[in-house]
Amino acid sequence: MARHAPALLAASAVTALASSAGAYPQYQKWIQQNSGRTVSCAMCHENPDGPEGVKAGQLGSLDAEARKRLDRARNAFEPGARVDSPILNEFGDHIISTIGKKRFVALKEHPELLPPLLDGSDLDGDGISDGQELRDGTHPLDPQHGDPRRLLKVNLLRYRFHLGMLAAATILGLYGIRHLLHWFALQVRGALSAGDGRSSTSAKTS
Amino acid sequence: MSPEDTSIGRAVRFLSDRFPVDKLSFAALVGKKEVPVHKMSWAYYLGGLVLFFFGIQLTTGLLLLFYYQPSVSDAHASVDYLTHDVAGGALIRNLHAWSCSAMILTLLVHLLTTFAMKGFAKPREVTWLSGVALLIITFAFGFTGYLLPWHQIAVNATKIGLQSIEQVGQYLPGALATLPTRLREAIQGEPSVGQATLSRFFAIHVVVLPLFTMAVLGLHLLSVQIHGMSQGVDRPADKTERFFPFFVLKDLSLWGVVFFILATIALCVPFESFFSFPLFEPYDPLGSTPDGIKPEWYFYFVYYPLEMLPFWLVNLVMAGAVFVLAAAPRIFRGTGRQTLRTLAAGAAAYLIVMTLFGHRIYAMVKGGH
Known part of the structure; x- marks a missing residue:
């Protein structure tokens, strides 16, 4: 039994994480309602189908080292921590790093309060802030994706x-x-x- | 019965009327060619504009070929690399995408104005028929090129398109019923859309269709140069201008202005920014299909009717439309330009309404997607 303990612990941890992984659909729902665009989990997660599953970037595929990184990311309750979650993409990490896990969880009932907190950054450098990309339902890590009118305005100036x-x-x-x-x-x-x-x-x- | 009354004799006379040997000289084709000047003269520039957009398609397409990998494992990654890591890659790709749409839009306007101006009348039947063939080839370019980036919308929309081909079989009699299925299998190359399909679409898009285009376009341009621009209006124009150098230089000016507009749009507004980003995720056969899978906008005129009306009815109407287009020189031989203008305006209204408001009409009819 003791021989199987680490595996059992890992399995239960994955199950526990999986049950809480999809716990914030409020953000996705709000973005879609606000922007009128379809948004997938790929906005913040490594895998477009979200964190649950066994494919790359999903909880079931994580090895021991990746789980440690996940634990560290999940414990980043306060802003300013360095976050490098194996199930989140750069933008997902950035959200947790900027506002902290505690506030992120607290804001799920008021998703509209999240974008203003991210207006100071522009991860893809397309000239549209990450907060605005959230409001518009566009990809914050793709400089070729943004609201067409905003991109036109920004790029006319840039070029x-x-x-x-x-x-x-x-x-x-x-x-x-x-x-x-x-x-x-x-x-x-x-x-x-x-x-x-x-x-x-x-x-x-x- | 004289030799000229036989079917061969009639065919020879038809061809010699359409391709008179005495006109096959540079002086006749270019030097002496005159272009009528009247209120519809702007329409004479549309054909050249389509040619210009085709040139951009060819040039940017060749540049894209340097990086594109036609395999299901690498296609999306190669397009992604080209767009985000290669210097100028995004601009080239956007030029390709925007000029494709511009080419199809201009081609449709060219077709409608030529129809309204009775540009298909004798001796310009070959010009008209080769133009209709070029329209079909252009749509084939759009359909095959759509799959190449191998993202969600590309693969799923292609699947729907190929399924539609197979569905036609149930309305065909006897042995013909299996023909669409065999055609789909031939295009698809395997039971589901996969590597064989991508290889075939790639070959068709970059080799087969360009070769066809060159041949048909050559015939079209030769025919245009031999017979010149059609009169276009009921009363012969009082004024004409020389094709070379006046019309050609004006054409070049227009191309310059259009290129400036096209380059500005391609530089400032990525084509994909109009769509939701999950549609451009790599295609995953085991993953979920995102909402909003649709063909390109230039297929909306047939896509939305297919979503709302019986399949057989839409196919019958579309087959009828293609037949009318092909047989226009005979069907509308005695029709006045006023009637043709009304018909062209009706067709244009249908295309505009279906393209711009098709999704709203569909939502009203079916209660949304």
Whole structure:
């Protein structure tokens, strides 16, 4: 019996963790209602199907070392602790690290209070804060994913030099073509007046 | 019976009318070509615009090929790497996605305006038919390209599309009933959508369809150059302008402006940002299917009716529409442009309503997704 004790302990720990792992659906529900977008567990967890199961990033797949990391993450009750949970992604770790596990659990009845606490960070560097990405239901770790209007606003500013150069190239190209057209029109007009006999009305239309 | 009255003679006459040898010179095809100038002249630029978007598709597609791995284990990861780690990768991918949509939108407008302007009338039947063929090829490009990133929406939407092909069989008589199933198996390559499907879609998307496009596009452009732009309006235009250099240079100006707009959008608004992110998670055959699996927007005109109406009815209407498009030069031979404009406006209204409001209509009819 004693030989099997560690395995039994581990199994019971996994079961206990699994039962509490899906205990915060309030956040997902609120984000979906608020944003109108479908949101999966992949927003905060390693596995898109959530922490329960035996696939990579789920509780059933954790080895002893990963379980230690999980325990440390679960004990990060106060803000500021370094969190490196094997079932959470970088954003999940960031939430616990920023506000602490205690407050995160306390806020589950008022999920709308969570985003303002994360407005100071932007993990994917897309110019939209993590709190805003939560409100919008977009992925806080993917710089290619965000509210289209916000991304447009942010990126217009961010790429203003590139866009300015592109605009300048386009304007210069158009200027050149306009003058080329004018030159061709003059050529045609000259040919017509010289009695070339062409029936084209190109000069007229140009 | 003279030799010209035989079917071979008629075919020869048909071809010589459509491809007159005396017009197959640079001077005739380009130098002397005139473009009518009237209130609908803007529509003459649409074909060139489609060609421009196709050029962008080709260029960006070739660049994407440098990184893309067509295997179920690596496809998603290679697209992810290309998007997030390769310098300029996201821009190239967004250019590819946005120009695809822009190309299909422009192509549809081009088709409707050409129809409204009676651009299919003799001797431009070949131009029209090759254009319809290019439309179908473009939709095939969209369908096959959708699967390649191997994410949730790609695989699940492709499954639905392939199932729809098989469903057609139950409405076909006798031996024909098995044809759609065999077609689906041939495309799919294995019992479920998997590696064989991805390999086939990849081959079709990057080799087969581009070759077809080159051939049909060549025929289309040659035909356009031989016969010139159609009159377009009932009263012949008072003014014309030379195709070269005037029309070509104006075309180039338009391309420049459009490229600026396209590049701005591709740089600032990632195409995938309009969708929920779980749709772009790697496809997991054992995982849950996220909500919101739908085909690309340019298939909404057939997708939403399929969701709301009997399958056979929608397929019958769509088959009828394809037949009408293909046979337009004969069916509408004597129809006036006013009637054609009304028909084109009706078709445009249907496409716009189904594309923009299809999901709302579906929600009203079925009570939501």
